[in-house]
Amino acid sequence: MSATCLTALPTTPSATSSSTLSMKRSSTMTTTTRTMTRTQQQNNRAGNTPKRDTRVYMGRKAAKVAQTKNKNDAIRTKLYGKFGKEIARAAKEGGTGTDNVRLQGILKDAKRMSVPADLIERNLKKAGEAKGGDFMELTYECYGHGGVGIVMEVLSDNVNRCAGDIPAAVKKGGGKMAESGSVLFNFERKGLVYLKSGDEDAIFEAAIEAGADDVKENDEFSEDGYVVIAEYQSFASVRDSLIDGGFDVDAENSGLKLLPLANVEVSEEDAEANEVLLDKILEIEDVDAVFTQMDSIL
Structure with a gap:
């Protein structure tokens, strides 16, 4: 959203006065755990800022159609x-x-x-037309290849159309529709602010001061990029604070998004099959966002 996030508008920001941050490097790096309080953040201005996670695994941004030249x-x-x-x-x-x-x-x-x-x-x-602007928010859930849970967020003016198009696309891609709530409980909503580049220490300090929870190196949208993670209620204030601070914020890809509580590792074959499934789902005009548990995203 999220991101954007464009899947929903952020609610009123909530201030964070004394947050404790626990950060662990991802499985591809040597495990290191750090805890930082607000006082320690201030002390670290002298140059003792701890290392952050190097990756964040997350669901597919609505508009991110995989592996296409366009x-x-x-x-x-x-x-x-x-x-x-x-x-x-x-x-x-x-x-x-x-x-x-x-x-x-x-x-x-x-x-x-x-x-x-x-x-x-x-x-x-x-909006002024008799039948215009009557959109409904809907959530669909399914399972992909390798047991990967997938959540689809929809904003549509035709529920019946969605009820036909989405199951058809899932079936065509080799997936299986799931009962309401059976997949969604494996995710949590967070605000993600992507930055195209910048000084790691400066980004981290500014993000934490703005109320963010964590900062991670992330090359999903930019080779030298970062992602700032915040509670969804704080997304707008954190994003705007970073923009006002002159940081190179990737507003187009930032937003409110569902992050998996646990990743499902899949084989290369299943990963490729899930890419095809996601592409078919994203071809549906009513689908605005798709999030997965898939760890092995190509």
């Missing part, structure tokens, strides 16, 4: 489509005036993401 265009298309639906729904529920706080927040984020003005205007007008 990935960036696909990301942008999904992103803009999500904004369009959110704008139409917010305007339908609260009107298009400046007193509609939810709408104004979405429009602010849309501007930050360079969403085309004509798309914004078109969806604002749609």
